[in-house]
Structures are given as structure tokens and as C-alpha cells.
Amino acid sequence: MLYTPIKLRNLELKNRWVMSPMCMYSCENGMPNDFHFVHYGSRAQGGVGLIIIEATGVVPEGRITNKCMGIWNDDQADALSKIVKFVHENSASKIGIQLAHAGRKASTWNGKQISLEEGWETVAPSPIPYSEDERIPHELSVEEIKNLIKSFKEAAKRAIDAGFDVIEIHAAHGYLVHQFLSPLSNTRTDEYGGSFENRTRFLLEIVEAVNELLDENHPLFVRISGTEYAVNGWNIKDSVALAKILKEKSVDLIDVSSGGNIHGAKINLFDGYQVPLAEAVKKDAEIATGAVGLIKTARQAEEILQNNQADLIFVAREILRNPYLPVRGSFKNKDHCFFPHQYERAKP
Template sequence: MLYTPIKFRNVELKNRWVMSPMCMYSCEDGLANDFHYVHYGSRAQGGTGLIVVEATGVEPRGRITNHCMGIWNDMQAEKLQKIVEFVHKNSDSKIGIQLAHAGRKGSTWENKQISVEEGWETIAPSPIPYHPTERIPHELSAEEIKDLVQNFKDAAKRAVNAGFDVIEIHAAHGYLVHQFLSPLSNVRTDEYGGSFENRSRFLLEIIDAVNEELNDNVALFVRISGTEYAENGWDISDSVELAKILKEHSVDLTDVSSGGNIHGAKISVFDGYQVPFSSQVRNEAEVKTGAVGLITSTQQAEDILNKEEADLIFVAREILRNPYIAVQGSFEMNEESFFPHQYLRAKISS
């Protein structure tokens, strides 16, 4: 299964390994640089089916830190295009980008909120800080929400023009879209708050706007938190219901993570701890899903796919440790995977 191709729209992935988006905190003014060129290029040389570029701000306030990546201007998109072109020219990997807005969890460094002078005023659906010691975020007006939808649409247009194969909307981990989804961080009384339908509205407006910029050669993923591990908060039944709606809005895959919105939430962490969320969403909503969370071996990944718990395997820390996990896994399983022609003398271990 791991080395079986899979197609989303016209985008065919050669295998089911995905490099999960992970912030590198290494940009100035949101611009990708030589580090990112090597970082993402090396994973393509390792045979990864899909590489997803880290959470990328759709506006300056959308970043988590001053050193996060952005795609709110053309110069940023041009830097990213060089990475895309390298991946396409020198591998058979596809490459995606995660479009994001940090909301109330922005303007930080080393997990601590920095001053407005060093950073910026944060925004949120409701004036509720992530941590009680943080300043109260600005509550968005309906008009400001519409502007943010346009920011996502503009960012998607730049990403398509840069040549990305997949766009992923970040609606997880307590960032802005997730803040709207959760009844614990969204206590609005207008059309963007209250009911499940209203709390989902912001995400669906983003998806519809982004889809206007896509075509059959660019697939659309959405990352969600399957649960936020909090009483009366967003839970797995909400995620199943949302995934059904996402499918109706032409979302090709739901990437299922968890947590991040409620400070101090108690999470039991173990190998594959988020896979059951992917499995439940996949099988109850009848959608394609990605599994992520302490997946560290080829056999573990293969078992997840064989049990029909996910369609893609998103790997994070393990692919930082080993950029060649995909091609090395193919050696273990006697499967075919991309291997740089420059390295062919090392293809068979002896």
C-alpha cells in the first residue's frame, strides 16, 4: 500500500508518504531562503510522495512568529517558486503548501507572546486569549472576516502561480480557523458564531474562495484537529460531520491531527496516537484522510493503510531525523521508489 500511487484531481502521488508541514522559524520578512531550498529539496531526493511546505501566513498577522513564512506578496511567492521548480525538476515528488493564519496564537517567540511593539496585535473570533496571561485579542468584525477570506484566496492564487500541486488550509492546532470552529474560543452571536453551521462558516467561505483559484491540476486538503481534548469543546463527532461537508465543497482529503486550541489540555501521547481520529473520520464520513502523529516506521505506516485507517501517511519528526525514510522503506519492502540517479551506486545496500 505505501508504494501504491494515489490520485487527487489530476495530481498523482507516487507513494503514500507525506512530509507534514512543520514550521522552521527561519524566515526574514516571510521570505524563504537557502535553508528552505535545501530543507525541502532534500526530502524530495528521499523519495517522499508529497512534501507540504510549513504553515505560511496569508497576511503578516497570520504568522506565529516574526520568523515564519509568508505568501502575502509576490516576492515571497517567487522565492517559493524556486523550491517548487527544484522539486519538480529533480524528483517525482509533488509539493504542497499549507496556508495559515495564527489568530490569537500569533506574535510569539519560543512559545511566549511578545509585545505589540516587537510583534503585532493578535486577532480572534472572540476576545478570549489562548492563555490568561496574554493580552486580549482583537475581536474580528464581519467585514474583517471577509477581508481574511480574500487574503486566503489571494494566497492561493500566488501558490498556484508558483506551481504548487496541493493547497492545504490549516484549520487545526488552535490557529484562527480552528478558533472559529470551537465553541470554547468562539462565543460570537452573529452568523459566524453559535451553531455548528455558523462556526464552520469561515472555513467554508475560505474553501469556496480558494477553490475559485484552483483547477484540476491542484488538489485541496484541509488539516483539522480531530478533537481538542476539552469538555464541551470540538470533538471527533464534530470532525466527522465537518468532513462530510468538506467533501461537498470539493475538498480532496481531510488531514486529521488533534489538539492545540485549549491551553493545558491533557493529551495521552503514544505511537500513532492520532490515527484513531483519522480512522473514524475516514470511515464514518466516507472521505480520504491523512494520518499523523508519532508514525516512525515503514511497517507502522503500512499497517495503518492496510487497516484502512488512512489514505496518506503524514510524517513529521521522523522525516526531520531521516529525509530518506521513503526510499529506505522501499528497500525494506522490495518496492520501487524514486532514487536520485546520482546516488544509484548506493541503491542496493550490501
């Protein structure tokens, strides 16, 4: 199954390998550069079915750090389009982008909040900092929330115009959308807080706005934290309930990660530790899912698919270590996988 195609809307991925979005902290003013061109281009040469560009800020204040990528202006989109063009012309990979806003976890470096002089004021659904030693974030007004929804839509429009195949909304890891979802970080009493329906409203309105732009050739993914590992926090039952709604809203796949919203949360890490979360969402919400989290080998990935625990395999650290993980994994059973024709003499 790992090397069988899958269609999402009308877009066909040649295999089930996905390069997971990973921040590279290498931009100036949100602009990608030669490093990003080589970084993403090399993974396309490695045979991955889909590349998803790192968390990309829809507004300057939405970046995690001042070295993170952005798509709040046309110059950034133009630079990204060169990467997209290379991937399309020199590989069988498709390429997507993760649209993001870091919320109260913005304006940081090496995991620590930087000064207002070096960074900027953070925003959140409620005036609750991520950790006690950080500044209290600005509580977003309803008007500001509406403007951010427009920013997500405008960013999606730039991404489509730049040639991206897939749009992913980042609603995980304690960033802004996740902050709205969780009752531990969202204590609002208006239409964006309180009940499950109200806490999910921000995400659903972003999804609806972005989907207005997407046709049958451009699938929509949403990355969520299946659980935040905290008592009375966002959990897998909430994730399943949300996934059922997202399916009705024409979301094509739920990319299931975990954690990130509660400072100091205890997480038991082991190979494939988040796969059961992807499996629960897939089976209980009856929607396609992506599994991510310490997936290191083709054999492990194949087992996940054979066990019907997920539909796509998102790989992060391992594909940094080995850009050619997909094509090398195909050699053993002689599965079909893109391999650059320039490298044919190296094929076993």
C-alpha cells in the same frame, strides 16, 4: 500499499508518504531562503510522494512568529517558486503549501507571546486569549473576516502561480480557523458564531473562495484537529460532521491532527496516537484522510494503510531525523521509490 500511487483529482502521488508541514522559524519578513531550499529539496531527494511547505501566513499578522513564512506578496511567492521548480525537476515528489493564520496564537516566540513593540496585535473570533497571561485579542468584525477570506484566496492564487500542486488550509492546532470552529474560543452571536453551522462558516467560505481558483490538477486538503481534548469543546463527532460538508465542497482529503486550541489540555501521547481520529473521519464521512502523529517506521505506516485507517501517511519529526525515510523503507521489499540517479551506487 505504501508504495502504490494515489490520485487526488488528476494529480498522482507516486507513493503514500507525505512530509507534514512543520514550522522552521527561519524566515525574514516571511521570505524563504537557502535553508528552506535545502530543507525541502533534501526531502524530495528522499523519495517522499508529497511535500507540504510549513504553515505560511496569508497576511503578516497571520504568522505564529516573526520568523515564520508568508505568501502575502509576490516576492515571497517568487522565492517559493524556486523551491517548487527544484522539486519538480529533480525528484518524483509533488509539493503543496499550507495556508495559515495563527489568530490569537500569533506574535509569539518559543511558545510565549512577545510584546507589541516586537510583535503585533493578535486577532480572534472572540476577545478570549489563549492563556490568561496573554493580551486580549482583537475581535474580528464581519468586514475583517471577509477581508481575511480574500487574503486566503489571494495567497492561493500566488501559490498556484508559483507552481504548487496542492493547497492545504490550516484549520487545526488552535489557529484562527480552529478558533472559529470551537465553541470554547468562539462565543460570537452573529453569523460566524453560536451554532455548528455558523462556527464552520469561516472555513467553508475560505474553501469556496480557494476552490474557485483550483482546477482538476490541484487538489485541496484541509488540516483539522479531530478533537481538542476538552469538555464541551470541538470533538471527533464535530470533525466527522464537518468532513461530510467539506467533501460536498470539493475538498479532496482531510489531514487529521488534534489539539492545540485549549491551553493545558491533557493529551496521551503514543506512537500513532491520532490514527483513530483519521480512521473515524475516513469511515464515517467517507472521505480520504491523512494520518499524522508519531508515525516512525515504514512498517507502522503500512499497517495503517492495510487496516484502511487512512489514505496518506503524514510524517513530521521522523522525516526531520531521516530525510531518506521513504526510500530506505522501500529497500526491504524492493518497492519502487524514487532514488536520485546520482546515488544509484548506494542502492542495495
